[in-house]
Amino acid sequence: MNNSTSAQIIDGNALAAHLRTDVKRRAAALAAKGVTPGLAVVLVGENPASQVYVRNKVKGCVDAGMHSVLERYADTMTEDELLARIDALNQDRTIHGILVQLPLPVHIDAAKVIEAISPAKDVDGFHIASAGALMVGQQGFWPCTPYGCMKMLESIGYNLRGKHAVVIGRSNIVGKPMALMLLQQNATVTICHSATADLKALTLQADVIVAAVGKRNVLTADMVKPGAVVIDVGMNRNDEGKLCGDVDFEGVRQVAGYITPVPGGVGPMTITMLLVNTLEAAEREFAA
Numbered sequence: 001m002n003n004s005t006s007a008q009i010i011d012g013n014a015l016a017a018h019l020r021t022d023v024k025r026r027a028a029a030l031a032a033k034g035v036t037p038g039l040a041v042v043l044v045g046e047n048p049a050s051q052v053y054v055r056n057k058v059k060g061c062v063d064a065g066m067h068s069v070l071e072r073y074a075d076t077m078t079e080d081e082l083l084a085r086i087d088a089l090n091q092d093r094t095i096h097g098i099l100v101q102l103p104l105p106v107h108i109d110a111a112k113v114i115e116a117i118s119p120a121k122d123v124d125g126f127h128i129a130s131a132g133a134l135m136v137g138q139q140g141f142w143p144c145t146p147y148g149c150m151k152m153l154e155s156i157g158y159n160l161r162g163k164h165a166v167v168i169g170r171s172n173i174v175g176k177p178m179a180l181m182l183l184q185q186n187a188t189v190t191i192c193h194s195a196t197a198d199l200k201a202l203t204l205q206a207d208v209i210v211a212a213v214g215k216r217n218v219l220t221a222d223m224v225k226p227g228a229v230v231i232d233v234g235m236n237r238n239d240e241g242k243l244c245g246d247v248d249f250e251g252v253r254q255v256a257g258y259i260t261p262v263p264g265g266v267g268p269m270t271i272t273m274l275l276v277n278t279l280e281a282a283e284r285e286f287a288a
């Protein structure tokens with residue numbers, strides 16, 4: 001380690017804990033009025049990573065004083081059977097948010113299933129109605145991971161107006177909604193992807209970089225302007241099997257002004273924003 005200045009770490013665990021305290025308070029207030037916010041999590045098949053994710057989502061809900069049911073089905077479940085379950089959950093007054101864990105088995109059309117979820121209960125923000133609402137700035141549900149990234153920027157008091165934000169990755173779940181959220185806050189936004197000709201030339205101009213590719217060392221110290229804010233959405237394993245992000249953390253932290261670690265950065269924020277969306281869904285229904 002040299003003596004150069006080091007970036008401030010944006011602590012996702014601490015921010016998540018802080019936000020969850022507020023969720024818990026609001027959930028209790030709503031429960032006192034007779035409405036306990038409820039999330040249904042649907043898992044089809046035996047994907048080991050998915051099993052861990054859904055357990056954490058249900059636990060997050062219960063810890064926040066909300067109601068949560070986990071529906072697990074064998075990978076022999078048909079598309080029609082799943083659509084029938086979604087329909088029942090759409091009608092269920094105790095359920096305010098519905099989340100179908102992805103990936104689904106290949107014989108089930110994930111797009112069709114997502115579109116079957118009532119937009120009022122689409123707490124993942126994956127429905128076309130939610131994507132459209134984000135695009136035109138109307139009320140909907142924001143996808144949890146980019147929403148969490150925005151909360152991290154907010155937590156350091158960062159004003160995006162007129163800043164150049166570079167998003168690396170163009171997925172429907174992170175890259176594209178991330179770019180729209182940054183744009184809504186008046187940043188000038190560049191979206192980079194696998195066909196981008198000169199990634200480094202663009203990231204070197206960036207005041208904010210969000211790396212959401214799913215590949216190690218996509219962003220290295222030579223690609224970062226001194227003082228830039230670096231948000232790492234990646235979840236990868238290094239050669240030793242340890243969790244790491246898309247950013248070369250040890251290198252980039254010597255150059256950046258702020259950086260999010262992996263683990264303990266964006267990860268804990270994603271479930272937190274799911275809780276926020278579920279609470280919000282229940283509050284909206286109560287107000288309606």
Ligand code: GUN
Nearest residue numbers: 099100101102103124144
């Ligand atoms: N699979 C991986 N991440 C997610 C997520 O955020 N939501 C859902 N439904 N499935 C996922």
